[in-house]
Amino acid sequence: KDIEALELFREMQVAGVKPNRVTIPSMLPACGNIAALVHGRSAHGFAVRIHLLDDVHVGSALIDMYAKCGRISMSQIVFDMMPTKNLVCWNSLMSGYSMHGKAKEVMSIFESLVRTRLKPDFISFT
Structure with missing residues (x-):
């Protein structure tokens, strides 16, 4: 299914359909699931060019994709650059x-989260 999702994304581009705030976060999980970093970086580039990095759906999908592809430092950069989280x-x-396996960093991020107006949910604790 993940490869099919990436193929569909490519077919949309060939057909002239431009990536947007719906298609980019929809295809990024496929990139993360199969460690298709090249495709994920390409989607990140589209997001930059069409000014979608302020979209929380795009941002969270990029964070997840980079982490799954083993690039946690890029996840952190995307997170840090997001104006709204x-x-x-x-x-x-x-x-x-x-x-x-970065438990210390997780605890530090959780402590930062607690200092925001956002309230942790059950996912925050898992």
Whole structure:
């Protein structure tokens, strides 16, 4: 299914359909699931060019994709550059550090989350 999603994304581009705030976060999980970093970086480039990095859905999908592709430092950069962060963004970043065994960083991020106006949910604790 993940490869099919990437093929569909490519077919849309060939047909002249431009990536947007719906298609980019929809295809990024496929990139993360199969560690297709090249495709994920390409989607990130589209997001930059069409000014979508302020979209929390795009941002959280990028954070998750980079973490799953083993590039947690890029997840952190995307997170840090986001002007607005919702709970999904915070949870995605914590999950990324957690999957790489970085418990100390997860705790630090959680403490930062607690200092915001956002309220942790059950995902924040998993």
